[in-house]
Structures are given as C-alpha cells and as structure tokens.
Amino acid sequence: xxxxxxxxxxxxxxxxxxxxxxxxxxxxxxxxxxxxxxxxxxxxxxxxxxxxxxxxxxxxxxxxxxxxxxxxxxxxxxxxxxxxxxxxxxxxxxxxxxxxxxxxxxxxxxxxxxxx
Amino acid sequence: xxxxxxxxxxxxxxxxxxxxxxxxxxxxxxxxxxxxxxxxxxxxxxxxxxxxxxxxxxxxxxxxxxxxxxxxxxxxxxxxxxxxxxxxxxxxxxxxxxxxxxxxxxxxxxxxx
Numbered sequence: 001x002x003x004x005x006x007x008x009x010x011x012x013x014x015x016x017x018x019x020x021x022x023x024x025x026x027x028x029x030x031x032x033x034x035x036x037x038x039x040x041x042x043x044x045x046x047x048x049x050x051x052x053x054x055x056x057x058x059x060x061x062x063x064x065x066x067x068x069x070x071x072x073x074x075x076x077x078x079x080x081x082x083x084x085x086x087x088x089x090x091x092x093x094x095x096x097x098x099x100x101x102x103x104x105x106x107x108x109x110x111x112x113x114x115x116x
Numbered sequence: 117x118x119x120x121x122x123x124x125x126x127x128x129x130x131x132x133x134x135x136x137x138x139x140x141x142x143x144x145x146x147x148x149x150x151x152x153x154x155x156x157x158x159x160x161x162x163x164x165x166x167x168x169x170x171x172x173x174x175x176x177x178x179x180x181x182x183x184x185x186x187x188x189x190x191x192x193x194x195x196x197x198x199x200x201x202x203x204x205x206x207x208x209x210x211x212x213x214x215x216x217x218x219x220x221x222x223x224x225x226x227x228x229x
Contacts, residue, residue, distance in 0.1 A: 031215070033216065033217075042206060042219045042221035042222045043206065043208075043219040044219075045218075048215065048216050050215055056215070058216065090160065092160075102148060102210040102215065102217055103148075104150070104162050104165060107160040108159065109159055110159075
C-alpha cells in the first residue's frame with residue numbers, strides 16, 4: 001500500500017517537553033510538508049522540503065524544527081519554545097517539479113498533539 | 117503575500133440542493149488551483165485541480181470548479197448534494213513558483229438528510 005503514515009495518532013506531552021512527530025512516505029516523492037490545522041484557521045505551513053538535506057521555513061516555523069536525512073522521512077519536532085503547541089498536525093508529500101510549481105499533495109492521517 | 121479567501125465558514129444545505137463554495141486568491145500571475153476535502157475522520161484528499169486549459173474542471177464525486185481569471189476566483193460547485201458530502205472543503209493556491217500551497221480557512225458543509 002502506497003501512502004503516508006504519521007505516528008502516533010494521539011500524543012500527550014507535558015508543557016516544556018520537546019516532542020517529535022513522525023512522517024514517512026513510500027510514494028517516492030521528493031517534496032514533503034508539515035502543516036498545522038486549528039479550527040477555523042485552515043492549514044498553515046510550518047516547514048517544507050523539496051529535496052533531501054534541504055528544507056525551508058513556512059509561515060509559522062517558530063518553535064518547530066525538522067530534518068530531512070532520508071527521502072521517505074520528514075520528522076517534525078515541536079520544541080518547548082512553541083507557545084501554543086496543542087493542535088492537529090498534518091504531513092503531506094508531492095512530486096517536485098523543481099520549478100517551484102506544486103502538484104497534488106497527498107496527506108497523512110495526522111497526529112493530534114495535546115500539551116498538558 | 118499570496119492569500120486565499122473562502123467566503124463561507126459554515127454552509128448548511130438539504131439533500132438535493134445545489135452547492136457553490138466561493139474561493140478567491142490574491143496572486144496576479146500564473147496559478148495552480150486546488151480543492152481538497154476532509155470527510156469526518158478521514159485524510160484530506162484532492163477533489164480537483166486546475167493547472168491550465170479548460171477553466172471548467174471536473175473532479176471526483178460530481179464536483180466541478182470554474183477558474184475565472186478576471187475575478188481571481190475558483191468556486192466549487194455541485195448540482196445536487198448528498199448527505200455523504202458533509203465535510204470540510206479547502207481551497208488552495210500555488211503561484212509564483214514558491215514551492216508550497218496556500219490554503220484557505222476552509223468551509224464546513226453540513227447536508228441534512
């Protein structure tokens with residue numbers, strides 16, 4: 001089955017702790033993305049990567065970090081510097097045309113993070 | 117900066133009613149346009165997309181959208197909705213070769229049986 005997996009589905013952490021969300025894809029896509037979804041806010045881009053070992057900040061990167069050491073993996077760390085980390089986090093991937101044009105993005109099932 | 121506006125936060129319709137969800141974007145150059153749907157408890161999935169060519173685009177499940185360049189709009193339509201269309205709908209734009217999508221805030225559609 002080709003697709004994107006995110007784990008875990010639900011995650012609880014204490015305030016002040018860093019936490020890493022997993023995202024893996026077997027679609028052979030070059031580009032991967034992390035979004036945050038809050039009610040009434042739509043999807044806001046945190047970080048994206050168009051190729052291994054390279055990534056760019058999105059609109060709300062503060063308090064988050066990523067790495068892209070392998071094509072199929074794009075983990076997101078929510079650090080203690082993120083002021084309001086409780087949210088639904090979505091990972092996506094797509095074919096990269098190398099021109100900046102974005103093709104269809106395929107989404108994972110999401111991770112709901114709750115910081116207590 | 118690019119932006120996407122979805123005019124309706126929540127739309128409530130009865131089955132068989134016609135649907136039109138508005139989407140306007142702010143970028144003046146060439147754009148790629150998308151509508152995504154998120155059914156309750158399911159992954160976000162693509163309904164349809166426009167890159168070029170015929171501005172009337174047909175998607176899955178009877179949905180269509182029309183790109184009107186002069187109005188910077190990409191409205192989603194369906195002639196007759198079903199209860200199973202209850203979901204949240206997101207419009208998204210890629211313009212200026214930025215390498216990412218800008219999403220609207222979404223419209224929740226509730227269809228009453």
